[in-house]
Amino acid sequence: SQTIHQWPATLVQPVGSPLSLECTVEGTSNPNLYWYRQAAGRGLQLLFYSVGIGQISSEVPQNLSASRPQDRQFILSSKKLLLSDSGFYLCAWSRTGQRETQYFGPGTRLLVL
Amino acid sequence: AQSVTQPDIHITVSEGASLELRCNYSYGATPYLFWYVQSPGQGLQLLLKYFSGDTLVQGIKGFEAEFKRSQSSFNLRKPSVHWSDAAEYFCAVHPGGSYIPTFGRGTSLIVHP
Numbered sequence: 001s002q003t004i005h006q007w008p009a010t011l012v013q014p015v016g017s018p019l020s021l022e023c024t025v026e027g028t029s030n031p032n033l034y035w036y037r038q039a040a041g042r043g044l045q046l047l048f049y050s051v052g053i054g055q056i057s058s059e060v061p062q063n064l065s066a067s068r069p070q071d072r073q074f075i076l077s078s079k080k081l082l083l084s085d086s087g088f089y090l091c092a093w094s095r096t097g098q099r100e101t102q103y104f105g106p107g108t109r110l111l112v113l
Numbered sequence: 114a115q116s117v118t119q120p121d122i123h124i125t126v127s128e129g130a131s132l133e134l135r136c137n138y139s140y141g142a143t144p145y146l147f148w149y150v151q152s153p154g155q156g157l158q159l160l161l162k163y164f165s166g167d168t169l170v171q172g173i174k175g176f177e178a179e180f181k182r183s184q185s186s187f188n189l190r191k192p193s194v195h196w197s198d199a200a201e202y203f204c205a206v207h208p209g210g211s212y213i214p215t216f217g218r219g220t221s222l223i224v225h226p
Binding site for chain 2: 046049051057101102107109
């Protein structure tokens with residue numbers, strides 16, 4: 001069976017500091033990978049998705065970037081965090097050929113102070 | 114572009130009562146439709162999905178949803194709610210062949226004993 005991991009689970013960072021959130025998927029190969037942000041009381045906003053190693057599509061231009069150094073690893077980064085980057089970050093995956101059905105990780109809560 | 118409306122921000126029901134959560138979408142064709150559930154501080158879990166065929170879809174945890182093309186709706190139902198069903202519920206629309214879904218803002222379900 002497939003599992004998806006995210007870490008850290010919780011992170012408190014000062015404004016202007018860098019960020020690195022990691023997501024890994026087990027039990028499948030060549031998944032499509034996604035990063036979402038969920039602000040309080042709102043739905044999910046798709047930030048990035050990737051259909052393969054080194055392939056990143058950005059949906060919302062902002063202070064964040066994503067990378068996919070390995071097939072089942074997806075990293076969300078920032079060089080300098082803003083207060084507005086606070087939120088709940090969710091990673092998700094879908095199978096190649098079944099891209100519409102997405103499976104979500106447990107999430108990372110980020111608080112920027 | 115597609116859109117999703119979940120008109121109820123909060124819904125309160127008594128344990129054992131029936132439940133219906135509303136979801137309306139806007140899209141030029143029939144999209145793929147999803148319902149997810151999110152417990153506090155957790156990721157999203159897929160409850161059910163509709164791609165085509167029978168318009169009444171059965172999901173996990175005793176949930177079902179009915180696709181009504183004429184009303185552009187995909188409402189989620191459960192005949193008898195349990196206290197453990199208290200959570201946030203999200204409806205999502207996903208155009209076929211796209212990597213990019215659109216999520217509603219969510220409905221928070223409160224269950225009274």
